[in-house]
Amino acid sequence: MNRATLLVLADGRFPAGGHAHSGGAEAAVAAGRIKDAADLAEFCRGRLHTSGLVAAALAAAAAVGVDPLELDEAADARTPSAALRTAARKLGRQMMRAARATWPSAELDALASVRPKGAHQPVVLGLAARSAGLGPEDAVYVAAYESVSGPATAVVRLLSLDPFDATAVLARLAPDLDRVAADAAECARRVPIEGVDALPASSAPLLDIGAEAHAAWAVRLFAS
Amino acid sequence: MSVPAGQAQADGGLRATARIRAEADARGTSRLPVLDGEGPLAVRRIRSAGREARVALVGAMSAPLGGDRLTVSAEAGPGARLDVTSTAATIALPGQSKRPAHYDVRLSVEEGAELRWLPEQLISANGSELRVTTRAELASGARLLLREEQVLGRAGEEPGGLTSRLTVRCEGRVLLDQELACGPGAPGGWDGPAALAGHRAIGQLVVVRPDLAHAPVQPQMLGELAALTPLAGPGLLVTAVASDALRLRRVLDEAVRRVVP
Numbered sequence: 001m002n003r004a005t006l007l008v009l010a011d012g013r014f015p016a017g018g019h020a021h022s023g024g025a026e027a028a029v030a031a032g033r034i035k036d037a038a039d040l041a042e043f044c045r046g047r048l049h050t051s052g053l054v055a056a057a058l059a060a061a062a063a064v065g066v067d068p069l070e071l072d073e074a075a076d077a078r079t080p081s082a083a084l085r086t087a088a089r090k091l092g093r094q095m096m097r098a099a100r101a102t103w104p105s106a107e108l109d110a111l112a113s114v115r116p117k118g119a120h121q122p123v124v125l126g127l128a129a130r131s132a133g134l135g136p137e138d139a140v141y142v143a144a145y146e147s148v149s150g151p152a153t154a155v156v157r158l159l160s161l162d163p164f165d166a167t168a169v170l171a172r173l174a175p176d177l178d179r180v181a182a183d184a185a186e187c188a189r190r191v192p193i194e195g196v197d198a199l200p201a202s203s204a205p206l207l208d209i210g211a212e213a214h215a216a217w218a219v220r221l222f223a224s
Numbered sequence: 225m226s227v228p229a230g231q232a233q234a235d236g237g238l239r240a241t242a243r244i245r246a247e248a249d250a251r252g253t254s255r256l257p258v259l260d261g262e263g264p265l266a267v268r269r270i271r272s273a274g275r276e277a278r279v280a281l282v283g284a285m286s287a288p289l290g291g292d293r294l295t296v297s298a299e300a301g302p303g304a305r306l307d308v309t310s311t312a313a314t315i316a317l318p319g320q321s322k323r324p325a326h327y328d329v330r331l332s333v334e335e336g337a338e339l340r341w342l343p344e345q346l347i348s349a350n351g352s353e354l355r356v357t358t359r360a361e362l363a364s365g366a367r368l369l370l371r372e373e374q375v376l377g378r379a380g381e382e383p384g385g386l387t388s389r390l391t392v393r394c395e396g397r398v399l400l401d402q403e404l405a406c407g408p409g410a411p412g413g414w415d416g417p418a419a420l421a422g423h424r425a426i427g428q429l430v431v432v433r434p435d436l437a438h439a440p441v442q443p444q445m446l447g448e449l450a451a452l453t454p455l456a457g458p459g460l461l462v463t464a465v466a467s468d469a470l471r472l473r474r475v476l477d478e479a480v481r482r483v484v485p
Contacts, residue, residue, distance in 0.1 A: 039416075043416055049411035050419065080402060080453060
């Protein structure tokens with residue numbers, strides 16, 4: 001593999017539609033739960049260790065070649081919010097388009113044909129990493145980092161937060177990112193032997209509640 | 225009625241199991257051929273006005289304490305209807321053993337059966353360390369109403385460490401798999417704006433019913449801090465947080481009125 005491939009996949013400008021989603025930050029800002037950089041840091045930490053961990057493990061399992069349909073079903077069970085399932089499939093569909101154009105593969109084509117409306121984004125991300133010649137240890141980092149970079153970027157727009165402060169929040173999360181990446185990779189290694197029940201199922205109640213509240217708004221800046 | 229004491233383990237923790245099984249008789253009335261408790265897990269039959277069998281879990285002593293391993297299994301045989309409640313909240317307390325306590329709930333709802341699992345709150349007291357797993361397996365045509373409430377700390381107290389994983393399977397397929405981790409030892413951010421934001425009571429209400437597969441509920445908010453959402457299959461979930469157990473119960477009671485005909 002080429003190490004630089006990881007930079008292409010992880011680049012915030014990779015055309016997979018992530019910029020339109022706030023990862024729950026817009027709902028949290030509106031509810032007054034994120035008011036400054038310190039709140040953003042705690043929000044990101046909580047999201048990273050819950051939905052970030054689950055996404056990273058799903059991506060890693062897809063990257064090692066676990067059946068993506070089985071992973072897609074496991075992702076459904078771990079995403080009880082209907083609004084978040086819709087968002088994950090929308091993002092998965094956009095990731096699929098970008099990945100098939102960038103790193104075409106028979107495995108991507110096969111998943112796209114059975115899930116034309118989109119599979120869960122982390123599953124597609126993992127398969128994209130695999131098609132790009134990357135491994136599970138790369139996929140976990142992309143998924144984990146995305147779980148916090150999305151909210152950080154969104155809060156810069158939502159609160160006019162200083163972009164330097166938002167980037168400092170992300171930088172300080174590096175040790176947590178390493179831990180989540182390692183845990184997710186470890187879980188994914190167990191999946192081929194123990195099945196998808198070995199995947200983590202960590203949840204954050206206010207992300208699920210906030211996502212449903214947000215989906216009911218008439219006007220919003222971000223899709224989720 | 226005397227209750228077996230449960231088995232002490234080498235390190236001081238206790239191992240105890242309660243078993244409940246309801247079966248429908250020829251006239252469709254549910255009987256309780258199995259109703260066994262031990263140690264801190266006592267079970268009592270409650271008089272029932274209808275055809276369902278009713279059971280209450282009775283807290284017979286302080287448990288779970290550190291190192292305890294408690295298991296409750298409840299089964300509703302084909303066509304049976306079983307309602308399980310508890311007489312008081314369960315309080316996780318620190319014990320002699322430094323190891324975590326384990327509380328495992330195994331629910332089995334067989335063909336055409338219905339289980340209502342509505343215990344009182346689980347309270348995570350300061351200094352305790354508890355791992356809860358709840359697994360429900362449903363056969364074809366089975367129905368489930370399940371409520372779980374976690375309260376972090378007794379009044380004005382910091383919580384203990386708590387992880388709770390809830391898995392619901394319908395005809396072998398996983399419908400819901402969710403884990404909550406909070407208190408000391410939980411990964412960072414558990415009390416932050418993404419997860420609990422200082423709320424001390426968390427609740428889930430799960431409904432599984434065959435008709436929900438083709439006629440899913442519409443997502444809806446129940447106030448600011450609770451949401452009802454269709455699952456990806458024949459079920460729905462209400463997730464709620466609240467400042468205390470009383471407010472949480474009010475929201476979940478309202479949810480039951482909306483979703484249970």
